[in-house]
Amino acid sequence: MALQDSTGTTSVTRTTQLSPEALDDALAPLAAILGDRLLTPSADEFAETAAVFVGGPVRTPTAVARVRSTDEIAAALAVARDAGLPLAVRSGGHHQARHGLVDGGLVLDLRLLDGxxxxxxxxxxxxxxxxxxxxxxxxxxxxxxxxxxxxxxxxxxxxxxxxxxxxxxxxxxxxxxxxxxxxxxxxxxxxxxxxxxxxxxxxxxxxxxxxxxxxxxxxxxxxxxxLRTVTGGMMMWAPAPETLATVLRTFTEGSEELGGMVNVMMAPPVPMIPAELHGTPVIMALLCHSGTAAAAAEVFGRLRALGPVLDGVQEMPYTGLFEGPGGPPPGGMGDARTGFVGAGAWTPDEAWAADVIQAVSGAGGPAAVNLRAMGGAIGRVDPAATAFAHRDPTLMVTVGKFAPDVESLPAASAWVESTARAFGISGRGYVNFMGTATEQDVRNAYxxxxxxxxxxxxxxxxxxxxxxxxxxxxx
Ligand SMILES: Cc1cc2nc3c(=O)[nH]c(=O)nc-3n(C[C@H](O)[C@H](O)[C@H](O)COP(=O)(O)OP(=O)(O)OC[C@H]3O[C@@H](n4cnc5c(N)ncnc54)[C@H](O)[C@@H]3O)c2cc1C
Structure with missing residues (x-):
């Protein structure tokens, strides 16, 4: 049976609820193998272990199995299968649809498999x-x-x-x-x-x-x-359509060695951003050029000519881009839709860029449109060669809005939905960036x-x- 929870996520129920005694019996063989690595809600570390990156409506598993080997995984799968328990597999726990948690079921936690x-x-x-x-x-x-x-x-x-x-x-x-x-x-x-x-x-x-x-x-x-050294870091510009269009074209018409993403977002009130930009849309790019320093200088010269208000780009070890927590802090809530725009020779023009800036400034709260250039080596793979089939688009676009609490989620979702429709990104999506997991989402992903x-x-x-x-x- 398929059920949808309040985030619109479809989950499959595998069984009727087991009594506490029947559940203990079902988990006993696994407890014998895992000992204190089988956590039930009474364990001190349960809440922390059963949390995922994204906040939102609570899902409470029956147990978390912290497995260390293929044998232990096979044993856990046998328990879930035989008892009809819903099962979630959790690795980094970052999926926005909170796939690593399942109500009333068993979470297979892979984090100890960290070799x-x-x-x-x-x-x-x-x-x-x-x-x-x-x-x-x-x-x-x-x-x-x-x-x-x-x-x-x-x-x-x-x-x-x-x-x-x-x-x-x-x-x-x-x-x-x-x-x-x-x-x-x-x-x-x-x-x-x-x-x-x-x-x-x-x-x-x-x-x-x-x-x-x-x-x-x-x-x-x-x-x-x-790959040892790259030229990378953050650049930020005030929100002008010609700036956004040029930044995006630097990717789509430029070297494949340039990677990263461009966010059009409301500037948070933090000291590193000039005060006059706080609360206004800004163009913020996280960039990485993996070619020679001379090739990178040419690309960043183009971007610097646009007059960034912040420029943290420098030569650094590639590993430097992945140090520290990165991304937003855990526990944040919101909604997002991702889709693809353009194909072949299409490149974003100033009118399109103006629409993006306008959408973010009219969002009525913290919102962002995230833009990632596809193309290059991504597009040279036959769409039938892998289950990831979206090989021809120019850009991947994510429209997102944060929600301060669970009550605000529906309003955030409504804005996200209508903005995604306006950008024509409702039909095809990237499975890793989908906040919900409805049957329609699955059809959009594939x-x-x-x-x-x-x-x-x-x-x-x-x-x-x-x-x-x-x-x-x-x-
Ligand atoms: C801050 C942030 C930044 C991100 N940046 C990017 C980015 O730049 N590019 C990008 O492509 N994506 C990005 N993502 C999305 C990310 O790729 C997905 O959320 C991905 O699913 C996270 O993997 P996970 O192992 O952390 O998540 P989990 O929630 O643990 O797992 C997600 C799904 O994968 C399955 N799974 C995970 N590991 C295994 C395994 N070993 N065996 C079987 N199934 C498994 C789970 O069962 C679940 O269905 C980002 C997400 C966040 C929150």
Whole structure:
């Protein structure tokens, strides 16, 4: 049965409620294996362990299993399967739809699976299923190597990779899924398999964009590239349409070595931003140029000619971009919609840029439009080659609004919905940036042919839909 909670997220109920005694009995075999790593709500650390990055309406699991091995994962899956308990798999816990939590069910917490093995000779980084992007980036950086994830170190390598992975290096190196060489997966029936181009290629295809639908990924083998120093950091401009259009065109018409994102947002009242801009829309870019210093100087020269009010761009180790918490503070609430704009030769013009600035200034509160250039290596991959099929767009656009409390969420959602419609981004979306997980969201994340193929793979590997706390591909 499919249910929607107050955030519009669809969850699949696997069972009627068990009595407390029946629940204890069901969990007993797992408690015998995990000891105090099986946390129930009476445990001191339960609340902290069962929290995820995004705040909002509360979901309370029955237990959290802090697993350390494929055997322990297989045992936990058997308990969930046999007792009909809803199951959530949690890695970095950053998904905005709070997939890592499930009401009345079992959370498989992968955070103790945090090993990283960097193999410079093979050019491969091997990450266990609970590794965070920042930890992997630091380990690879110690060898002068890197794999591209997003822009925030606290995001889980598991979640970002399985959904796609768009970040600083994507226009040059492709998405994170384009650099996934293989994975070790614990399937719903407890079998441990390898998925790559030769073994279980159908599963390997589905893992590259299909999210957590197909099993628990305990190891990801990722292609490394050489990268020590980049030119990067933050730049900010006052909100002029010609500035925004030029900044965006510097990406879309420029070097693939330039990556990052541009936010049009209300400037918060912080000392680093000039006081006259507080509470007004500003253009804030987080940038990374992974080419030579001379090539970077040419690109940033263009951007500096636009007269930034803040310029923190400098030469730095690539790892420097992932240090510190990054991103907004945990526990924040709000809503967001993501979609894609343009294709082929389309580039954002001043009229389009003016609409973006106007939307943010009229939002009536903290809101942002986040713009990321696609293209380059992302667009050179055949849309059928991976389950991430949105290969042709020019820009990925996220419209978001913060909510100070749960009561304000519906109003934030209404603004987000109407603004997303106005920008024509309601029809296709990025599964990693979806705050809700309705059936329509799943159809937006995957074109029809991709979704049909994902269903086939789901029927082969998880026919009873054990892995349902995600953007669910029904078998
Ligand atoms: C501050 C912030 C910044 C972000 N920046 C970017 C960015 O720059 N680029 C980008 O592409 N995305 C970005 N994201 C989105 C992010 O990629 C997704 O939220 C992603 O799902 C987070 O992964 P996680 O492991 O932290 O999350 P979780 O909530 O733990 O997991 C998300 C989903 O993946 C599944 N999953 C995770 N690990 C595994 C595993 N090992 N095996 C099986 N299933 C698994 C879970 O079951 C769940 O369905 C950002 C999110 C935040 C909050």
């Amino acid at each position: 990283v093995d960097i193999d410079p000779a093979a050019g491969v980084g091997r990450a266990q299923g609970g590794v965070l992007a920042g930890a992997y980036t630091a380990a690879a950086g110690a060898h002068g190597l890197a794999t591209g994830f997003g822009d925030t170190g606290s995001v889980g390598v598991g979640g970002i990779t399985l959904g796609g992975g768009i970040g600083y290096l994507s226009r040059h190196d492709g998405l994170t899924v384009d650099n996934l060489l293989g994975a070790e997966v614990v399937l719903a029936d407890g079998r441990v398999v390898r998925a790559d181009a030769d073994e279980h290629p159908d599963l390997f295809w589905a893992l590259r964009g299909g999210g957590g639908n197909f099993g628990v990924v305990t190891r990801l083998d990722l292609r490394l590239r050489e 074109p029809e042919a991709t979704l049909a193929r994902l269903r086939e793979v789901k029927r082969a590997y998880d026919p009873h839909n054990l892995f349902a706390s995600n953007h669910n591909v029904a078998p």
